[in-house]
Amino acid sequence: MDKASRVNSSMMAVLQVFLGDPTVPRYGIELTRMADVRAGELYPALYRLEQAGFVASEWFEEADEGRRVPLRRRRYRISQSGIQMAARSLAAERAAQHGPYLWLVH
Known part of the structure; x- marks a missing residue:
């Protein structure tokens, strides 16, 4: 089964946020705002992306006076394979939106 074949719109919105700066880890609350998705859509998307190896997560403890x-929070980071898959999926999505004549546009 191809991992990229099951990418939905919530997953793509999250991946687009990560592609903005792949080196920056993100918290869930931050991703809901930046990707404009609800928590009920975000966490299943993150889970599926993590299971596919496109996103990794880690628990992080933050001191609060x-x-x-x-404060224990989970932060997410896109993997190298996630970067490659997201770039391919976004290119395919753009090609589908523009139809077969995309090659004519510079």
Whole structure:
């Protein structure tokens, strides 16, 4: 089964955010705003992207002076294979939008 064949619009919106700067890890709340998707769409998309190897996640503890216990957050990062898949998927999406005459446009 081809991993890229099951990419939906929420997943593509998330990948586009990561492609903006692939070196920056992102938090879920940040991705909901930047990708303009609801949390109910975001987390299943992130889960599927992570299962496919396109996104990796890690838990991160952030100290907060107002709290006795550090704030535990999960941050996500696009993988190299995610960058390649996203670039191919976006190119295919653009080609589909412009039809077979895309090659005529410079």
